Amino acid sequence: MDLVFFNNTTLVWLTALGVAAAVMLALYVTKKVVVHHLRRLAERTETRLDDIAVETLDATRMFVIVVMGLFAGSKLLVLPEYVHQLVTRVAIVAGLIQTALWGNRALRAWLTEYYRNRSDEPGRATSAAAVSFIARMVLWIVILLMILDNLGVNITTLVASLGIGGVAVALAVQNILGDLFASLSIVLDKPFVIGDFVIVDKYLGTVEYVGLKTTRIRSLGGEELIFANGDLLKSRLQNMTRMQRRRIVFSISVTFDTPRDKLAAIPPMLTEIVKAQQTVTFDRAHFQGIGPASMNFEVVYWVESPDYNRFMDIQQDILLQIVDGLAARDIRLAYPTQVLHTPDLRGAAEAAAAAAQRNAAPADAHGGVLPARRA
Structure with a gap:
């Protein structure tokens, strides 16, 4: 010992x-x-x-x-x-x-x-993955710098060098970084998630994937549309999945020769037809105005469902009932027509011919017309 x-x-x-x-x-x-x-x-x-x-x-x-x-x-x-x-x-x-x-x-x-x-919210899962990746990367970078500092390495110069190099790299890949931060904005702010039906400018489809640089949308035609995240945030985007109710505006036109009493009966008829539908909130029905070739009526109502097929079924039933109602009241739907009004020129032509004949005949001393002489 x-x-x-x-x-x-x-x-x-x-x-x-x-x-x-x-x-x-x-x-x-x-x-x-x-x-x-x-x-x-x-x-x-x-x-x-x-x-x-x-x-x-x-x-x-x-x-x-x-x-x-x-x-x-x-x-x-x-x-x-x-x-x-x-x-x-x-x-x-x-x-x-x-x-x-x-x-x-x-x-x-x-x-x-x-x-x-959130297995039923894949967009949130995507955002969590992105945030977790960035947080873990920052954590390991900080720990590495602390380890180097503990081992006696002058990290001040290293951090300054990394800062200058970072600026140069950021300038070189600013588009990629812009899309990266745009993806973070998408997954955190969540203007849409995977599975939403969206309209971007003239393109429309279902969101299938939200990545660090691009977002992929499956269009109605079947093709895949790929948007850069930065460009997507700059666009006017409509998220149809988050629609709670659908506002419908449509009009009908009848002919000019429809009597006044029949014109007055059309708005109540339209109101009755729309109110009879299920999951529909009626707004208004009015004689909107007089067009170049028709008398125009406008109808506004709400479908209390975002389902497009449900809306089309309701609209189809309303239009069929309107056609039947107008036919029962002997009211004709208008179509684009033009009427050309011309004056009656036959009377004027006959008067001109008589005047010409009078001018051509010889007159007597009292101004009367003498009979023509035979040769």
Whole structure:
């Protein structure tokens, strides 16, 4: 026990090893016990935070426990200053790596719970994946910089260099970065999600995929439309899936020769036909105006459903009943016509011929017309 190795007796070495083993065992048992009890508690609660905590603590690595035990044991030894600094730095690096592993596992567990709770909302899952990826990337970059700083590297110069290089790279790939941030805006603000039917300018279709750079839409014709995320945010976009009710405006026209009493009967007829429909809210029906070739009536109503097929069924039934109602009242629908009015020129032609004949006959002394002489 009195033998000296590296300025420490055998008893001191054995004591240091005992302390290291005890610390390792204590840390390992603490991890197992805490994780076990937290897991049992998580099974009895509805909140997901304890599940994430269990997953996070379960990510504690054995090599970190070993390093921490050896670090604790080394404090009992008489070692050169540089050895103490080395052991301390190794312990700090191990602690930082373990912190990064905890954060990475927590983000993954949160993403898993997010997917599970929103399996019917794929757009939200996409946003969670993007945010989780960026958060984990930032976490590892920060941990790496802290490790380099702990090892004595001058990270100020490194960060400054990265800043200058980052500006150059950002200028070179500004379109890609613009689409990346646009994708984050899409997944966080959620103007649409996967499965929504949207109209972008003159294009329309169902959203199939929201990526980091592009969004893909399946058009009604079957082809896939690919939009850059930046361009998509700059466009006027209509999300038809989020429509709660549909406003319908249509008009009918009847002929000019329709009597006034029949014109007055048309709005009540239209009102009755529309109100008789299911899931429809009537707004108005009026004699709108007099057109170039017709008397025009306008009808406005709401379909209390965004389903386009339902709207077409209702509109079809309304139009068929309007045709029957107009026919029963002997009212004709108008169509584009032009009437050309010309004056009657036959009377004028006969008068002109008589005048010409009078001018051609010889007159007597009293102004009368003399009979023509025979040869």
